[in-house]
Amino acid sequence: MRDDEYVRYDGLALAALIRKGEVSREEVFEAACQRIESHDPAINAVVRTRFAQARDELAQVDPVAPFAGVPFLTKDLALAIAGEPLCAGSAALRDWRAPLDSTLVSRYRRAGLVILGQTNTPELGLMGITEPHAFGATHNPWSLEHSPGGSSGGAAAAVAAGLVPLASAADGGGSIRIPASNCGLFGFKPSRGRLPQGPNYAELWDGAVSEGVLTRSVRDTAAALEAVNGMDRGAPLPLPLPHEGGWREALERPPATLRIGVSLRSPVGSGVHPEVRRGVENAALLLESLGHVVEWHDPPVDGERLAQCYLTMCLGQAAAQLAWISEQTGVVRHRLDIEPTTRALGRLGKALPVADYLLARQRWNDLARAMGEFHERYDMLLLPVLAGPPPHIGQLYPSAREQHLMRLLAIPGLSRLALRMGALERLSHEALSYMPFTQLANLTGQPAMSVPLHRTPQGLPIGVQLMAAMGDDKRLLSLAGQLEQAKPWQTMPNPLR
Template sequence: MDVGDYRAHDALGLAALIRAGEVSREEVLAAACAAIEADNPALGAVVRTRFERAAEEARALDADAPFAGVPTLTKDLLMAIGGEPLAFGSAAMAEWRAPEDSSLVRRVREAGFAILGQTATPELGLMGITEPKAFPHPVNPWAPAHSPGGSSGGSAAAVAGGLVPLALAGDGGGSIRIPASHCGLFGLKPSRGRVPLGPMFGEVWQGAVVEHALTRSVRDSAALLDAINGMDEGSPWPLPREAGFLAALERPPEGLRVAVSLGEPLGAPLGTRLDPEVRRAVEQAAARLEGLGHHVEWADPPVDGEALADSYLTLYLGHLAADLAWISEQTGVPVSRLALEPSTRAIGRLGRCLPARDYESAKRYWNRAAREMAAFHRRFDMLLMPVAATPAPRRGELYPSAARERLMSLLAIPGSAHLALRAGMLKRLAADSLRRTPYTQLANLTGQPAMSLPLHITPEGLPVGVQVLGPMGDEKRLLALAARLEAEVAWGRHLPRV
């Protein structure tokens, strides 16, 4: 199998060829390794490879497993491979090794995947771009001067660049959907707790983080969810394993009530300006749904965008402070001496000053937003709105400037972090970090599933995804709708030129 043949198939397509004996899993792995070796120096998607270990593990895979030896990549964040490096995108963790496999990694192996390496992520997954100082910056395969987004930017670049048909990803505030939108891929964020984060963690960011994948096809996403969903031992979320996600694609949903929004309540408090191409993508998607027989009505989500952003950033600050303490424990290096990026260190200082009362109050707003959205979904089956306010930004455009980093360093002055919080630093952080991507955090806070669909390409050749949210636990209907639109648009028929 040459690289061109390898790239012509999605993961289930490759698995079918292997099971039929038309190609061996060794040939498929060899093609994947060749693609990574040839193209990753330009893409910067993969930060670490394990080709020999993957080949050994592939020989022991169950021949009847659904993915039968198909290659994949994990994200360099949370997805632990026992005894191997996991840096979380940070120089502070560069030498750290995970004590055991994560539950997700175990299930991915049981599903028949061969893990060839780890993909790039921003430091600790904190940004909607992937430009860590400790590792290469992945480029957008559609336009190398542009970012693939984040925090799963390395996974998105790897899939869009044809290195693997599917790469694992995580989403705590849009980190699957934003890269999917920027790279022309399908990206599903499952419901809260659907995919376990154990055994190192029970929940991350109070349950906002959910792991899954970036894929070229809807069926790959559905088949993977069949294989990895359900609580693990000790999980805080009692969701048993559920089947039927792939089978759901065979029954296109009929007569859906779809709300359409440009996300004004979420973006306006942050000063967001919606790009005309994003507006066009949403309007065209609404017209397409109407043409398929669904009832489409313009209606905004009933939430307070400013309160939502404040609540999200408050939890973000508190968790980062705890994460830095954990990294210090794992590495034996005091927090003050950890090799962190200036923005990470500054936000961690703010988090250490956050009163527990404010943290808990912020979490309580999540419940209010979830109840409001549950009531909204009694009227509408789904909500269609933007993923991001713009197509992919240029690389370096959104990373904190040197002047901003120097300003953040002033938070090291005793008492300054407390003063900064009281002076409204949280709102400034929310506006700065979420202005381009204010539409994705809603589903993380409410826990409901959401997906990015690659339905539009700008005249400049940049993909733009549209987001669809469903009620809690409604992945099957989301996936079925995605498959119907995929059949209509045929977005998987090509990859961008590397």
């Protein structure tokens, strides 16, 4: 299979070619491996390959599976493959090996996907960019000077560059939607509880994280979610969602007339770039032209409280993750080989009073109730994914001065003092000024998606975000399919075709 043929198809189309006998699964496999070897050095999306193991697994693929023989990459965070590395973007885990497969890894394999390797992620998934010290920065295929975002930046760059037609991703604060926006992809964050996170976890980041995929077509996302959705046995959740069909069928018919609220107000009061505004405004006009009712209406949430709740969770989770790494590796926490920012966030999290963490977690309920009332009037919410276009590499990474301050904050005693002096409030504004629009869906658990409907004059992608009520995933996907038909997007950047 020629390279220009391989990159032309989405995952379902490749599977159909294999099923019809027009191309063999081995030919598709070799085309993907060659594409990774020739194009990944420029973008640094893949942190490790497993071609030999994948070649052996290729022979075991069920020929009637929806993605039988389709190449796939998993994110180097949370999705474990038994006996293989899982570094979470950190040098501290270079020598660690996963004891067993994640449930999702097993389900992706049952769906016919062939895992060729793992993709780059920021250390512990704590940033909206992908520039870890351990593996280096991932570059955006649309412009190598720009970032793909994060934390699923490696996955997004890999799909946008045509290394694979789809890749696993996870979203704890926008980590599917942010890189989808920056890389011109479709990125869908399912409702909380749709996809399993076991057996190693019940709810990552207290339920803020939803697993998913990044794709060039809406139908690939729908088919992947149909194949792997449903909680795994033993998940200690209040009401684990069972497996559901009908995801692909949701794309066969457009949704009935929707009432859609539109907002450009940043939750933390930061500015919104004119191109982002233009993208949202044009999307609103497109939705109106499709027969939907569109009204400007801000979501009824306290943006500053939302930001503080989110950052409180991140700090506490950073501390817990570092404690887990220390336990797994046998290296005391203060000697772990981690980045200064990660160490400081972990120290702040450890200094955070338990009562403050639990109170912030309880306030997720207030946000969810407020959005429940919003959806009594509106079916969907249209808003930006990010406050600006894709940033340059290094633009959002902490400066040398900021890293020095982080090192000071990591000193025992100073972190607790910093919290008392309002460090959390300042940190929440600084950390989220560029990416303030995505965290709401993580704390409320709602489904949300980034749809690649806009481009800057320089050709950089800008996605628009749509959120639906909790559990209304299929109607949101149906709307995505309608938008894809009404305004098809370029699926790959010209320089990397």
